[in-house]
Amino acid sequence: MxxxxxxxxxxxxxxxxxxxxxxxxxxxxxxxxxxxxxxxxxxxHVPHHCDTNWIREIGPNMTKEEQLNLTIPRSPPGSYEECQMYTPVEKDIDSILKYGLNATEKCRKGWVYPAEQEQTLVTQFDLVCxxxxxxxxxxxxxxxxxxxxxxxxxxxxxxxxxxxxxxxxxxxxxxxxxxxxxxxxxxxxxxxxxxxxxxxxxxxxxxxxxxxxxxxxxxxxxxxxxxxxxxxxxxxxxxxxxxxxxxxxxxxxxxxxxxxxxxxxxxxxxxxxxxxxxxxxxxxxxxxxxxxxxxxxxxxxxxxxxxxxxxxxxxxxxxxxxxxxxxxxxxxxxxxxxxxxxxxxxxxxxxxxxxxxxxxxxxxxxxxxxxxxxxxxxxxxxxxxxxxxxxxxxxxxxxxxxxxxxxxxxxxxxxxxxxxxxxxxxxxxxxxxxxxxxxxxxxxxxxxxxxxxxxxxxxxxxxxxxxxxxxxxxxxxxxxxxxxxxxxxxxxxxxxLTETCGKELQDHMEAAVASQRSCENVMSNCETGSLKLKEDGQDTGHTRSTHF
Structure with missing residues (x-):
């Protein structure tokens, strides 16, 4: 065969x-x-901040910078906080300009991203904060x-x-x-x-x-x-x-x-x-x-x-x-x-x-x-x-x-x-x-x-x-x-583990187990000084693959 x-x-x-x-x-x-x-x-990472358009309802004529200064707190480095906003209040714009806002909270209505920003997973699904x-x-x-x-x-x-x-x-x-x-x-x-x-x-x-x-x-x-x-x-x-x-x-x-x-x-x-x-x-x-x-x-x-x-x-x-x-x-x-x-x-x-x-x-x-x-x-x-x-x-x-x-x-x-x-x-x-x-x-x-x-x-x-x-x-x-x-x-x-370099692939479990057992026997014989197994006068150093 x-x-x-x-x-x-x-x-x-x-x-x-x-x-x-x-x-x-x-x-x-x-x-x-x-x-x-x-x-x-x-x-x-995409720069972002809380959506604070609520203040536009009482101060529609303010600039974007004024809106951010009034509604977004600043972090220690001086930049606007990305995940915090001042809590909205029911006051007129003059009172807010005079006394400011103090209490903070997490973003209520989502986030605002740069207008020129290409759509990413972050901006599409708000993967921030x-x-x-x-x-x-x-x-x-x-x-x-x-x-x-x-x-x-x-x-x-x-x-x-x-x-x-x-x-x-x-x-x-x-x-x-x-x-x-x-x-x-x-x-x-x-x-x-x-x-x-x-x-x-x-x-x-x-x-x-x-x-x-x-x-x-x-x-x-x-x-x-x-x-x-x-x-x-x-x-x-x-x-x-x-x-x-x-x-x-x-x-x-x-x-x-x-x-x-x-x-x-x-x-x-x-x-x-x-x-x-x-x-x-x-x-x-x-x-x-x-x-x-x-x-x-x-x-x-x-x-x-x-x-x-x-x-x-x-x-x-x-x-x-x-x-x-x-x-x-x-x-x-x-x-x-x-x-x-x-x-x-x-x-x-x-x-x-x-x-x-x-x-x-x-x-x-x-x-x-x-x-x-x-x-x-x-x-x-x-x-x-x-x-x-x-x-x-x-x-x-x-x-x-x-x-x-x-x-x-x-x-x-x-x-x-x-x-x-x-x-x-x-x-x-x-x-x-x-x-x-x-x-x-x-x-x-x-x-x-x-x-x-x-x-x-x-x-x-x-x-x-x-x-x-x-x-x-x-x-x-x-x-x-x-x-x-x-x-x-x-x-x-x-x-x-056994070495597989240069050896034929095994097809069935019995042949694979026999091959690994044969390799273990060879390694054991190496330790006792006998590398080759003699069978009927022939050298056999490994188990052959499955035959058809």
Whole structure:
């Protein structure tokens, strides 16, 4: 019998077919940058003050400056208070001019913004004063959507396929993204953002899984890393688009409508042949493999292709299988923690190191460039050093940089910023490695479910990261201690995982568990001085993948 990996070698490990697939993954990742980071350009601070037109009824001829002097108190720096006004009184204008007003209260009838100000989320929905925290809540709601999408899409994709989940999610992402621009109130806006977040999460996981399952062993890291590298490119592009479009509705439409341009995926996006085989759909898998071989200008021997008809249909996997065997249980729990830390530190640093002395548009450009560099470095490092060492090193580097920041004096902001940027670069690279590593550690029957669960853990970290930042009011080093220590612990736990570099993907739970047990035996024998296991006079250093 022939393994799927050997059939894939005949098709082409990374030919034109796979390169086109990676391009499709990259386009969807590029467009995912807007729902992730677009809102930050819509909630910039806008000068405002309470609406005090009540005084116009008794003094219609006063100037705007006179109105503000009479009705708005001043803050210590001398500017008008943004969230306070003098309490209206039933007096004539002469009495008010003579004695003034003393009692203050919160704004009664809303706020007034500069007439020349472009419409933003702040001005549209009055996200100021007591309503200011709604903008942060909406980001948490978006992360909740990501969490829901990870949970739902993982299970559904392993049951009905990667392709239908990706296509449906793209349609939802575009339709509800554009619809968000027409939300009548902020609560509807947040609900739509939650749906968009779920769709983005589903698209990302489905496309990453497709990119993993269609590419040969030696190019698997290239496929996933290049696809994810499009996200920081999207961040860089977003900085330019947001700089040119200041109206939030137009920006929302400009960032969401391009998704409809990917609907041609309906005709060209392939299903995973590996997934089809695990579901017993060998004829459909044959057709796809023949098409891929044709696109790659390769000839697929019929006798090799006919091996697929000999496969015995295996029992489908489910997420509970991840916890039944100790080996898989240890792996999934460690990956949960790694993904949680990745998100916790990544978003935590993004919220805390935004002081480069640059405006928000240039800062976004710099952040995108740093992330792009980190992800591209993974292309080479993953092949040279393997998944486990890279994952561990990047987590250690991020954690150590965060802990070093604690000892840097506050009067050295440049040093702090450089260290924080290095930490963010490392955690971005760790995120990129996690996608490759997680996709390789788990078998095909539950690969996307596993990715979904890990992504769910990641979103919990993203939700908690701004809350950790609030702890700095007790001590300025609390957040960095948490970010640094959790990263170092995660880096240490990586040593308990098996290396997957250069190994064929496993298709079923039994093969995956056997492979991990075999790796543990090899490591044990290394400690006693015997690296190779002898079986019938042959060297066997690993367990082969499932055969058809």
């Amino acid at each position: 022939t393994s799927f990996g050997e059939i894939l070698k005949s098709v082409g490990d990374f030919g034109r077919f796979q390169k086109c697939l990676v391009l499709m993954v990259s386009l969807s990742s590029f467009l995912a940058a807007f729902p992730l980071f677009g809102q930050m350009f819509m909630v910039l 007591d309503r200011k925290e709604l903008s942060n809540i909406s980001q948490s709601i978006l992360m909740l959507g990501f969490l829901l999408g990870a949970v739902i899409s993982g299970t559904v994709s392993d049951r009905i396929g990667r392709r239908p989940v990706a296509l449906l999610s793209l349609l939802v992402m575009g339709a509800f993204g554009v619809g968000t621009a027409f939300a009548p109130n902020f609560y509807i806006y947040m609900a739509l953002r939650c749906i968009v977040g779920a769709a983005v999460s589903s698209v990302s996981l489905s496309m990453v899984t497709l990119g993993t399952e269609w590419v040969g062993v030696s190019y698997r890291a290239h496929s996933v890393t290049l696809g994810n590298s499009a996200v920081p490119v999207g961040q860089i592009a977003l900085a330019g688009v947001a700089y040119g479009i200041r109206n939030w509705k137009l920006l929302q439409i400009a960032g969401s409508a391009p998704v409809f341009g990917l609907l041609f995926y309906i005709w060209i996006l392939p299903e995973s042949a590996r997934w089809l085989v695990t579901k017993g759909k060998s004829e459909e898998a044959k057709t796809l493999l023949q098409k891929a071989a044709c696109v790659n200008n390769r000839r697929l021997p019929p006798e090799l292709l006919n091996q697929l008809t000999c496969e015995k249909k295996n029992k489908s996997g489910n997420v509970l299988d991840l916890f039944r065997k100790q080996q898989q249980r240890n792996v999934i729990l460690i990956m949960f923690y790694i993904w949680f830390v990745n998100s916790l530190v990544f978003y935590g640093l993004s919220f805390n190191i935004g002081s480069f002395g640059l405006d928000i548009y240039l800062t976004q450009f710099v952040f995108g460039a740093v992330e792009l560099l980190a992800r591209l470095c993974c292309l080479f490092l993953l092949q040279w050093f393997g998944r486990k060492k890279c994952q561990s090193y990047f987590l250690f580097q991020s954690g150590v940089m965060c802990l070093i920041i604690i000892g840097i004096p506050k009067d050295m902001p440049v040093v702090v910023t450089v260290l924080a940027a290095l930490a963010k670069c490392a955690i971005s690279a760790s995120f990129a490695v996690s996608y490759v590593y997680c996709a390789e550690l788990f078998p095909t029957v539950i690969r996307q479910s596993s990715l979904g669960l890990c992504s769910m853990s990641s979103r919990v970290g993203g939700i908690l990261s701004p809350l950790i930042g609030l702890l700095d009011k007790y001590h300025p080093s609390v957040s960095m201690v948490i970010f640094g220590s959790t990263s170092v612990i995660a880096g240490t736990l990586c040593f308990l």
